Amino acid sequence: MRLFExxxxxxxxxxxAAKDRLKLIVVRDRAATGEGPDFLPMLQKDxxxxxxxxxxxxxxxxxxxxxxxxxxxxxxxxxxxxGRFGPNS
Amino acid sequence: xxxxxxxxSGKGGVGKTTSAASLGAGLAKAGKxxxxxxxxxxxxxxxxxxxxxxxxxxxxxxVIQDDIRVQQALIKDKRLDNLxxxxxxxxxxxxxxxxxxxxxxxxxLKQDFDYIVCDSPAGIEKGALMxxxxxxxxxxxxxxxxxxxxDSDRIIGILNSRxxxxxxxxxxxxxxxxxxxxxxxxxxxxxxxKTDDVLEILAIPLLGVIPQDKIVLTAxxxxxxxxxxxxxxxxxxxxxxxxxxxxxxxxxxxxEPRKTNWFSRLLRRSA
Numbered sequence: 001m002r003l004f005e006x007x008x009x010x011x012x013x014x015x016x017a018a019k020d021r022l023k024l025i026v027v028r029d030r031a032a033t034g035e036g037p038d039f040l041p042m043l044q045k046d047x048x049x050x051x052x053x054x055x056x057x058x059x060x061x062x063x064x065x066x067x068x069x070x071x072x073x074x075x076x077x078x079x080x081x082x083g084r085f086g087p088n089s
Numbered sequence: 090x091x092x093x094x095x096x097x098s099g100k101g102g103v104g105k106t107t108s109a110a111s112l113g114a115g116l117a118k119a120g121k122x123x124x125x126x127x128x129x130x131x132x133x134x135x136x137x138x139x140x141x142x143x144x145x146x147x148x149x150x151x152v153i154q155d156d157i158r159v160q161q162a163l164i165k166d167k168r169l170d171n172l173x174x175x176x177x178x179x180x181x182x183x184x185x186x187x188x189x190x191x192x193x194x195x196x197x198l199k200q201d202f203d204y205i206v207c208d209s210p211a212g213i214e215k216g217a218l219m220x221x222x223x224x225x226x227x228x229x230x231x232x233x234x235x236x237x238x239x240d241s242d243r244i245i246g247i248l249n250s251r252x253x254x255x256x257x258x259x260x261x262x263x264x265x266x267x268x269x270x271x272x273x274x275x276x277x278x279x280x281x282x283k284t285d286d287v288l289e290i291l292a293i294p295l296l297g298v299i300p301q302d303k304i305v306l307t308a309x310x311x312x313x314x315x316x317x318x319x320x321x322x323x324x325x326x327x328x329x330x331x332x333x334x335x336x337x338x339x340x341x342x343x344x345e346p347r348k349t350n351w352f353s354r355l356l357r358r359s360a
Contacts, residue, residue: 012279013278013279013280014279014280015276015279015280015281015282015283015286016279018234018235018282018286019282019286019289019290021235022235022238022239022282022290023290025239026238026239026242026290029239029242029243030242030246033243033246042292
């Protein structure tokens with residue numbers, strides 16, 4: 001039977017199910033525990049990339065933080081640009 | 090000043106002790122003075138995996154509680170001059186390791202060694218928290234399997250929030266993923282999570298992928314760290330991981346299925 005499936009190419013790829021289930025449960029675990037590998041470093045990396053498309057900045061000029069209070073969280077993003085931009089410059 | 094590296098996983102049986110023994114032996118072989126500490130009080134096994142179980146006189150708990158000097162408890166490896174083992178206690182209660190005592194011993198060892206490798210017990214209880222508390226770096230050992238990956242994610246969260254570095258607001262514990270028991274054939278068949286899947290979920294840098302290899306069992310039977318089995322693929326994969334830990338850029342090996350002819354591949358697939 002397995003041999004059959006091999007030739008027909010319709011064997012279920014269980015690894016995909018594993019990955020999908022893990023993605024969901026990990027997010028739930030993280031929310032439940034309040035711990036978790038923060039997405040902040042990744043967000044920071046992405047932000048740096050986006051800003052770099054327009055302005056040349058160093059890696060450490062983008063700071064990302066989450067401020068947790070009681071039952072709300074605030075995302076704090078600080079991007080320092082080189083020199084001065086804007087109408088007065 | 091020594092670097093403290095904790096080998097941890099959350100889930101048991103994924104290869105923590107095997108990996109701690111191999112990374113420790115590999116670092117020593119690379120010329121770094123290294124001590125591997127067993128934090129699994131009550132269930133010590135590092136001594137057995139490293140082949141020095143008959144030379145244990147004093148242990149970690151003796152050093153913390155009984156006025157035994159740490160040098161008296163260290164066991165020098167017979168194969169590598171740079172390698173030492175600090176065994177866990179087998180009989181005492183789990184609370185025997187207190188934070189002050191562990192910190193004191195680590196501070197003393199820091200003077201003498203380049204690397205201190207801490208072999209964590211499984212779980213997220215006191216012993217595991219103690220093993221990761223003082224870490225500068227952590228190696229998260231995981232198998233490409235749902236429960237192991239989930240538990241790894243938990244332990245990464247704990248590293249980010251419960252380590253000394255996190256408490257003091259210093260630079261976070263540098264984390265590495267070590268994927269063990271990787272079977273490239275099953276990955277290709279779509280029945281095992283591939284490296285990229287695990288990386289996507291856990292989002293920490295990859296230190297190495299150790300392929301499934303019969304040598305892991307046979308090496309433990311005789312008390313040899315796998316990394317010293319030069320001709321085995323798992324041994325070579327551990328050697329590569331050690332090089333990466335030392336900052337060298339080494340390509341991943343043994344993550345593709347071994348080349349075979351179509352007939353044996355067919356046999357394997359339908360097995």
